[in-house]
Amino acid sequence: MAEVAKGQSWADVEDDLPSPQVIDNKDGTKTVISYRLNEAGKKIKLTQKVREIKVTEKVNKGVAQRRKWSKFGDEKDSTTIGPDFRTTQVGTAVELVLGTSWRGEESKKEEEKKLDVVKATNVKCRTCDGNHFTSKCPFKDTLGADPEGSGAHDDGGESAGAPGAYIAPHLRAGGSKLGGRNFEERDDSTTLRVTQLNEMVDEDMIREELFAPFGMLRRVTLVRDRETGQSKGTAYVAYETVEAAQKAMENLDGRGYHSLILRVEFSKPRPAR
Amino acid sequence: MMRPIMLKGHERSLTQVKFNREGDLLLSVAKDRVASVWYSSNGERLGTFIGHIGTIWSIDIDPESELVVTGSADFSAKLWNARTGECVHTWSLPSPVRRVEFNATGEKFLMVTDQVMKQLGSIEVYPVNRSGPQAEEPMLTITTREGFAKATVAGWSYGGLYIIAGHADGTISKYDAKTGEFLASTKPHTETVSDLQFSPDGTYFITSSRDKTAHILDVDGLQMLKTYETDAPMNSAAITPVKDFVILGGGQDAKDVTTTSSKQGKFEARFFHKVFQDEIGRVNGHFGPLNYIAVHPQGTSYASGGEDGYVRLHHFEKSYFDFLYDVERTAQATASTQTEVN
Numbered sequence: 001m002a003e004v005a006k007g008q009s010w011a012d013v014e015d016d017l018p019s020p021q022v023i024d025n026k027d028g029t030k031t032v033i034s035y036r037l038n039e040a041g042k043k044i045k046l047t048q049k050v051r052e053i054k055v056t057e058k059v060n061k062g063v064a065q066r067r068k069w070s071k072f073g074d075e076k077d078s079t080t081i082g083p084d085f086r087t088t089q090v091g092t093a094v095e096l097v098l099g100t101s102w103r104g105e106e107s108k109k110e111e112e113k114k115l116d117v118v119k120a121t122n123v124k125c126r127t128c129d130g131n132h133f134t135s136k137c138p139f140k141d142t143l144g145a146d147p148e149g150s151g152a153h154d155d156g157g158e159s160a161g162a163p164g165a166y167i168a169p170h171l172r173a174g175g176s177k178l179g180g181r182n183f184e185e186r187d188d189s190t191t192l193r194v195t196q197l198n199e200m201v202d203e204d205m206i207r208e209e210l211f212a213p214f215g216m217l218r219r220v221t222l223v224r225d226r227e228t229g230q231s232k233g234t235a236y237v238a239y240e241t242v243e244a245a246q247k248a249m250e251n252l253d254g255r256g257y258h259s260l261i262l263r264v265e266f267s268k269p270r271p272a273r
Numbered sequence: 274m275m276r277p278i279m280l281k282g283h284e285r286s287l288t289q290v291k292f293n294r295e296g297d298l299l300l301s302v303a304k305d306r307v308a309s310v311w312y313s314s315n316g317e318r319l320g321t322f323i324g325h326i327g328t329i330w331s332i333d334i335d336p337e338s339e340l341v342v343t344g345s346a347d348f349s350a351k352l353w354n355a356r357t358g359e360c361v362h363t364w365s366l367p368s369p370v371r372r373v374e375f376n377a378t379g380e381k382f383l384m385v386t387d388q389v390m391k392q393l394g395s396i397e398v399y400p401v402n403r404s405g406p407q408a409e410e411p412m413l414t415i416t417t418r419e420g421f422a423k424a425t426v427a428g429w430s431y432g433g434l435y436i437i438a439g440h441a442d443g444t445i446s447k448y449d450a451k452t453g454e455f456l457a458s459t460k461p462h463t464e465t466v467s468d469l470q471f472s473p474d475g476t477y478f479i480t481s482s483r484d485k486t487a488h489i490l491d492v493d494g495l496q497m498l499k500t501y502e503t504d505a506p507m508n509s510a511a512i513t514p515v516k517d518f519v520i521l522g523g524g525q526d527a528k529d530v531t532t533t534s535s536k537q538g539k540f541e542a543r544f545f546h547k548v549f550q551d552e553i554g555r556v557n558g559h560f561g562p563l564n565y566i567a568v569h570p571q572g573t574s575y576a577s578g579g580e581d582g583y584v585r586l587h588h589f590e591k592s593y594f595d596f597l598y599d600v601e602r603t604a605q606a607t608a609s610t611q612t613e614v615n
Contacts (some may be wrong), residue, residue, distance in 0.1 A: 073321030
């Protein structure tokens with residue numbers, strides 16, 4: 001950077017740069033050479049070739065005249081050129097999808113969402129392996145004809161050898177897939193870990209004020225102190241899809257919420273002990 | 274996706290928004306005593322009209338965009354210079370003014386005055402003098418007829434031949450604009466007529482009502498041509514040029530708003546197909562009921578003024594203009610093949 005000369009303010013030193021030059025070329029373009037300082041304080045010469053294009057736009061005469069009207073009333077002393085952000089803002093995008101059956105489409109979407117939820121909760125029919133509860137199986141009468149009672153009871157008798165004794169669901173042969181979930185197997189790819197939450201924030205606030213807009217939520221868990229029930233400032237939020245989780249993370253990470261800055265990241269599995 | 278421009282020039286709920294003839298200016302009035310005028314292209318505020326001391330219920334601009342008229346709850350109507358914002362004339366009246374509208378030539382304007390105490394409501398027509406002092410007395414007064422509820426809205430039909438008025442009990446009435454003679458009436462609504470806007474050619478008009486419906490009626494026979502049904506009280510309805518749509522706006526009553534969330538309040542602009550009467554889309558965004566909807570005269574954008582104090586100005590996108598019903602598409606296709614054959 002240039003040295004500060006005697007009697008010169010340090011603030012003026014940067015004005016030391018050579019003034020920009022404009023050269024008219026033969027082909028109608030212009031070459032603009034300007035100088036500036038880069039981050040390291042070194043002088044940089046910037047050469048730009050510019051072609052000016054005139055775009056003519058036809059406007060109603062009255063409209064053109066009104067465009068030149070000076071401002072009046074509350075805007076009389078306004079010095080801003082163009083819209084003033086205090087009175088004019090651009091809102092968030094809204095969607096206008098025109099269609100004859102939009103109402104039907106909307107209800108269809110809701111139904112699909114509900115179906116997705118059922119799929120995601122890993123329900124499996126023990127009769128036909130379908131995506132529904134055993135009791136709701138459409139083949140209940142044909143396939144599931146089981147004269148000796150429920151399958152679970154029957155299988156339980158074989159594996160444990162002691163008829164009538166209680167068998168945990170995951171040990172029953174018929175229900176092995178259903179009950180086989182444990183913490184290692186649980187799919188956490190759509191779960192976000194949220195930290196630095198204010199103590200006063202509860203599950204509902206997390207759900208409704210923060211994460212609900214980004215997609216269907218599967219589960220929201222706030223870590224609480226075992227004795228006092230007070231929030232520890234950490235929560236786990238699981239979405240139905242990775243995309244929704246990704247979107248939520250991008251939008252909420254680093255955002256201020258109840259005077260604390262949120263930290264949102266994908267939940268990592270606990271390292272093996 | 275449309276990105277609406279939010280105009281926050283008013284501190285209280287909007288009562289009316291209106292485009293001028295070319296659509297480059299957008300006027301807005303609210304319950305906060307000040308009228309605003311905006312450039313519709315970018316939402317820049319051109320100025321404000323200061324002088325009323327009560328809610329301004331209605332505003333209109335003449336076809337040449339020289340004069341602006343406002344009607345207010347402070348028992349007055351004011352005429353303004355649209356370019357400078359100066360008040361040209363003030364009419365002191367015995368009751369609040371609910372609606373003002375210039376005729377198509379800008380030679381005169383009508384105002385709907387409210388019914389208060391002993392004052393019967395009326396529709397009054399005043400001449401506009403562009404070169405001298407304004408007349409104090411109306412050139413025509415249509416006092417509410419016996420057996421009729423007060424008029425809430427009114428407008429000029431094609432050629433300025435008739436004045437059509439909407440009444441508080443849902444009646445629509447028609448008068449000769451020269452003599453004030455009562456010509457006909459019909460009762461399409463069961464509750465207050467909240468808005469009445471004409472088609473671009475003035476031969477038919479749309480009315481909206483608190484009874485959750487909107488109707489299109491023709492001027493000549495006052496026949497009900499179309500009906501649009503919704504699930505919320507409607508405050509405004511507008512006919513779009515270019516595309517055969519109508520836009521309805523409304524929502525729950527202001528007094529019930531605090532007890533409902535914005536999702537349940539039905540604070541959306543609803544698009545209906547003008548001919549087929551189906552609801553074809555919605556635009557949300559307001560936090561309160563929509564009090565008025567105005568459509569750009571070229572059909573390229575629309576503005577809605579809400580109870581929430583915002584004007585939301587939407588410029589339509591290509592998908593809006595491309596939208597066609599299947600029958601329309603088939604009709605176009607057959608028409609084009611026929612011309613090819615010929």
